[in-house]
Amino acid sequence: MIYSEKVMEHFGNPHNVGVIPNADGVGEVGNPICGDVMKITIKVDDDRIEDIKFQTLGCGAAIATSSIVTDMAKGMTLADAAAITKNQVAEELGGLPPAKMHCSVLATDGLKVAVDDYLVKHGREPIAGPIKSSDPNFDPHGDEDDEHEH
Numbered sequence: 001m002i003y004s005e006k007v008m009e010h011f012g013n014p015h016n017v018g019v020i021p022n023a024d025g026v027g028e029v030g031n032p033i034c035g036d037v038m039k040i041t042i043k044v045d046d047d048r049i050e051d052i053k054f055q056t057l058g059c060g061a062a063i064a065t066s067s068i069v070t071d072m073a074k075g076m077t078l079a080d081a082a083a084i085t086k087n088q089v090a091e092e093l094g095g096l097p098p099a100k101m102h103c104s105v106l107a108t109d110g111l112k113v114a115v116d117d118y119l120v121k122h123g124r125e126p127i128a129g130p131i132k133s134s135d136p137n138f139d140p141h142g143d144e145d146d147e148h149e150h
Contacts, residue, residue, distance in 0.1 A: 001097050001099070001100070002097065003060065003061070003064075003096075003097070004093055004094030004095050004096075005094065006064075006068075006092075006093050006094040007060065007061065007064045007093045007094065007096065008060075008064075010063065010064035010067040010068055010093065011060040011061075011063050011064045011067075014054075014063050014064070014066070014067035015067045015068075015070060015071050016052055016053050016054060016067065016070035016071065016074070017053065017054065017055070017067075018053040018054075018055070019039070019041050019053055019055060020041040020042065020043050020051055020052075020053050023041035023042060023043060023114075024042055024043050024044040024118045024121070025041070025042040025044065025114040025115060025116075025117040025118030025119075025121070026039065026040070026041050026042075026113075026114055026117050027039070027040040027041075027042075027109070027110040027111060027112065027113030027114030027115070027116075027117060028040075028110070028113065029106050029109045029110045029113060029131070030106075031102060031106055034058070034059070034102065035057075035058065036056070036057070036058030036059065036062040036102075036103065036106055037056070037057045037058065038054060038055070038056045038057075038058070038062065038066055038106050038107060038110040039054065039055045039056075039110070040052065040053070040054045040066070040069075040070065040107075040110040040111055040113070040114045041053050041054075041114065042073075042114045042115070042118060044078065044118050047077055047078050047079075048075060048076065048077055048078070049073050049074055049075065049076055049077075049078065049081055050075075051074070052070045052073055052074050052111075052114075053070065054066040054067070054069075054070050054110070058103070058106075059100070059103070061096060061097075061100035061103040062103045062106065062107075064093055064103075065089050065090075065093065065096075065103040065104045065106070065107035066107050066110070068089055068092050068093050068107075069084060069089055069104075069107040069108060069110075069111055070111075071092075072084055072088070072089070072092060073111055078115050078118065078119065078127065079127060081111055081115055082111070082112050082115045082116075082127050082128040082129075084108050084111065085108060086101060086104035086105045086107075086108055087104075089104040089107055089108060090104050109131045112128030112129070112131060113128070113131060115127065115128050116128045
């Protein structure tokens with residue numbers, strides 16, 4: 001499997017690794033088929049992601065997508081962060097092999113869960129929409145489109 005140079009950079013030297021103590025929002029997602037597990041924690045100030053960290057147990061693509069999605073989301077509003085798509089993540093990494101696109105879904109899902117966790121904790125409506133990786137019909141290697149992602 002051939003990875004882009006940017007995927008290899010983020011795998012070898014991932015950004016934003018760790019856990020934010022007393023995080024404002026926590027998103028934990030996993031895929032039982034491939035075994036990848038991700039946890040994303042966020043610190044929010046004035047509806048913006050002030051800080052974001054991740055812990056991922058998985059393949060190189062899972063680590064790289066977690067790293068890049070945290071880079072992308074830092075400083076964004078909650079709504080903008082929840083709107084990041086798997087295709088945007090893959091593009092930021094210079095592409096992903098089709099068999100690894102599910103990693104970008106997990107990374108965006110982890111971020112969405114963290115955003116919604118924050119909102120619900122503050123008595124607000126969740127905004128992220130459906131979490132694809134938790135759907136029992138989700139095919140981690142399928143090529144579904146992003147038309148229903150927010």
